[in-house]
Amino acid sequence: MVLLQRIRPCQSIQPGRLIFWAASRKLNPRMIAEPGLRIAALHSSPLQLLARPRSRSSLWAYGTGLLLVLSAALAGGSVLNSEQAHPIPLREDPVTHARIPESLRLPSRDPQQSFRLLGLGSRHVTFLQIPVYVIGVYIDSVTEHAISTWKAFDAEAFLKHNVALDHLVKGKGQIAIRIEPTRATNGPHLRNGVERFLKLQLAQDQASLTETELQEIKAAMTELRANFPPGVVKAGQSFVFRKTTENTLEMEFEGELMVVMKSKWVAETFIAAYLRADPPISEKTRVSVADGLQKAQSGAL
Incomplete structure (x- = not known):
């Protein structure tokens, strides 16, 4: 209907x-x-x-x-x-059967900038493994070209030891993470999840960061908390988090730019969190991304 x-x-x-x-x-x-x-x-x-x-x-x-x-x-x-x-083709998540776009155009910035789907999966919580949202990982043409120049890509090493993760996340191109809840939730609940893994990683990295970097991180996380949607987030609505060429992290909700976090550490750490092995936010997403990286490395994405 x-x-x-x-x-x-x-x-x-x-x-x-x-x-x-x-x-x-x-x-x-x-x-x-x-x-x-x-x-x-x-x-x-x-x-x-x-x-x-x-x-x-x-x-x-x-x-x-x-x-x-x-x-x-x-x-x-x-x-x-x-x-x-x-029509823009859709790809179906095999677990939730949610269908997400194969490509993205983000209207808040450059409407001509296109991102291609690298991999997808779903996030599950509790011992019942209830799916809470579908994840899509997207890359721009600069990142796709950079991957195609890699001499080799070992999917098993990527999945077990994060090999090639830094090359992907710290490259000059852009990467976007699209999150679509599979059931109604609320903004503070999703925001708390994002803040939690950023704070856990910050505790590990803090000794190696400068005072300037720490101030940038603090300001970025304050901006995130202040600008995250406060109300109900319905099933099917979507967030897009994009690491830009300026090493900032943008958050869009339903096509509206909500906040720009001006911290390179926050931008890289957020993207890496969905791709690293320890611990994985979504192992199925990582496996799908590893397959996408193999295809992109051979020019077949």
Whole structure:
């Protein structure tokens, strides 16, 4: 079923597994309906039309967009690029069956900057191994090219001993971690998890850090705490944490830039935490990333 809702570009909605969205600047039959319209495909919900066309031209584009969305939903699901309305392939997490995009464009900075999915997996908690969120690890073209120049890559050494992790995380390119909860949670709960592993690593690294670096880390973690979404985070909503070329860590929530943490240590440590072996946040993500690194090293990603 399809739910249509008029919202602001950065406002969030409950999307279910598949999201089809449009943010066209002009009414255009090649685009999807009206500007600022997001269309979410839900698993089980009666058809609801919450966005009403206000003119004949709007009605024409509205109807055209609805037909395109219904066709895409019946075809098996993909995400529509907001600029070109072209389907973006999705990859399914084998455990949660959540489907995440094969590529990312992050609208808060350069909309032309594309990231490719390197690997994915899910984070589980408690002895029952309940999945709490799906993780996607993405790299830009600079990082992908750097990996292709590696003389060799040993997946087993990467998984057991973090070999090549520094080359990946401390390179000149950008890496992004996308996190999508599989069930409703809240911002403080997710934030506390991020702060916990940063503080644990800081306790190990503190003796080797300068006073300036420590002040930068303190300021970055204060910024993170102050700007993390405070309310409910619904299943299917997403965070993206990006290590930039300036060695800062950006956090976006549902396409809105929330904070820029100006600490190289925080940026590198956050990305490395999802990839290192001791202890792993998600072993399945690491295994998938190791496979992606092998493909990228051979130019087959």
